[in-house]
Amino acid sequence: MKISEKYGPVFTVHLGFQKVVVLTGYEAVKDALLNTTNVFTDRPMIPIFHHIQHGNGVFFSSQELWKKTRRFTLTALRDLGMGKRLGEERILEELQFLVGLIKSFKGGPFQLRCLNTAPSNITFAILFGRRFDYEDPTFVTLLRLVDEVMLLLGSPFLHLFNFYPFLGFLFKPHKIILKKIKEMCVILKKHIKESKENINGSNLTSYIDALVFKQEEKNKDSPFYDENVLASALDLLLAGTETTSTTLKWAVLLMMKYPEIQKKVHAEIERVLGPDRLPTFEDRKKMPFTTAVIHEVQRFVTLLPHVPRCTSTDTHFKGYFIPKGTTVIPLLTSVLLDKTQWETPDEFNPNHFLDSEGNFVKQKTFLPFSTGNKSVALHRALSAQSSTEHISQESGLPLTECLC
Numbered sequence: 001m002k003i004s005e006k007y008g009p010v011f012t013v014h015l016g017f018q019k020v021v022v023l024t025g026y027e028a029v030k031d032a033l034l035n036t037t038n039v040f041t042d043r044p045m046i047p048i049f050h051h052i053q054h055g056n057g058v059f060f061s062s063q064e065l066w067k068k069t070r071r072f073t074l075t076a077l078r079d080l081g082m083g084k085r086l087g088e089e090r091i092l093e094e095l096q097f098l099v100g101l102i103k104s105f106k107g108g109p110f111q112l113r114c115l116n117t118a119p120s121n122i123t124f125a126i127l128f129g130r131r132f133d134y135e136d137p138t139f140v141t142l143l144r145l146v147d148e149v150m151l152l153l154g155s156p157f158l159h160l161f162n163f164y165p166f167l168g169f170l171f172k173p174h175k176i177i178l179k180k181i182k183e184m185c186v187i188l189k190k191h192i193k194e195s196k197e198n199i200n201g202s203n204l205t206s207y208i209d210a211l212v213f214k215q216e217e218k219n220k221d222s223p224f225y226d227e228n229v230l231a232s233a234l235d236l237l238l239a240g241t242e243t244t245s246t247t248l249k250w251a252v253l254l255m256m257k258y259p260e261i262q263k264k265v266h267a268e269i270e271r272v273l274g275p276d277r278l279p280t281f282e283d284r285k286k287m288p289f290t291t292a293v294i295h296e297v298q299r300f301v302t303l304l305p306h307v308p309r310c311t312s313t314d315t316h317f318k319g320y321f322i323p324k325g326t327t328v329i330p331l332l333t334s335v336l337l338d339k340t341q342w343e344t345p346d347e348f349n350p351n352h353f354l355d356s357e358g359n360f361v362k363q364k365t366f367l368p369f370s371t372g373n374k375s376v377a378l379h380r381a382l383s384a385q386s387s388t389e390h391i392s393q394e395s396g397l398p399l400t401e402c403l404c
Contacts, residue, residue: 010318016163020327024334026341026365042310044327047165048174052181057231068223076210080126092278094118116245123240129206145180150242152177188233243303250301265290288360292353298368300348305333341365
């Protein structure tokens with residue numbers, strides 16, 4: 001972001017041997033992703049994801065394959081209850097299990113890793129058609145593998161591999177990632193096989209069922225061949241677990257750091273829900289401060305600092321010529337910390353989402369998961385949930401433990 005102060009909102013950097021155009025600030029990112037969306041729709045070839053998905057799936061496919069797979073996925077998720085009452089019922093059911101787990105510690109300290117379980121189980125219920133017991137071996141194995149893969153994806157050596165893939169023999173992280181992805185795929189293939197053996201077109205209970213049923217249409221132009229079915233299931237598995245649980249951990253950390261904000265959230269929840277009732281999506285309208293805090297957590301943390309794109313055609317943008325096939329990085333961090341758009345961008349301040357009367361206000365500059373046709377919608381599944389438990393720093397655990 002300091003580079004943009006010198007060179008402006010559009011500049012070029014070299015990542016390895018590749019030239020990459022970086023877009024910073026709300027106006028540049030908005031113009032690229034909303035006003036010229038057809039130009040910036042493709043994904044660049046990122047070596048690690050190419051080795052994992054081979055150009056298949058929802059997130060790292062391109063052009064017609066991406067359009068058809070994305071359209072199908074959004075329809076399938078809606079049919080399975082995402083964004084509807086059925087989706088809320090799944091969340092509330094899982095929330096009761098999570099609350100029960102937290103209560104089992106009887107007020108004692110516990111690792112926040114348990115916050116992985118509920119969001120992941122909601123994703124698994126959509127992916128596999130049922131929730132898992134928290135001690136289920138398959139559930140525990142998948143959570144472990146996802147955690148390990150996400151940790152390795154942030155490795156500096158993995159970035160070096162992406163910049164210089166021909167030097168892959170020197171780096172280990174990508175090899176370990178591919179091994180763990182293979183373990184995930186063994187589990188996914190087992191469930192896909194079971195779905196094929198028991199498919200009932202009038203009762204599709206999972207995303208895998210929907211993929212298999214679509215595959216059995218036998219359309220010669222169908223993109224739902226075995227590799228894309230597996231890659232799409234893998235995308236949902238990876239995308240639907242880590243970001244929500246990490247957001248929850250950051251929310252706990254920030255409530256510990258700002259106890260006065262925690263008290264206001266707790267008071268509002270107590271006033272609207274009382275001591276026992278579980279929250280619903282409708283309750284958000286009555287809890288503007290809590291809703292503002294949830295949004296501010298996502299803005300302040302910026303879990304997805306950037307999502308790379310690739311130009312699908314030659315284009316002129318902001319006075320610069322950008323050739324077809326150029327990797328473009330819309331820097332979401334620069335939007336969520338844009339000094340021209342936020343009053344105190346570097347501070348945790350829920351007032352960013354409140355008007356003078358304390359009402360919740362949607363901000364056009366709130367883009368935590370990108371925007372436009374390739375924006376990620378899965379991570380919003382638990383955004384309305386709030387805990388009614390008090391949190392303190394008196395457990396003796398350092399704040400950094402919350403991030404492990």
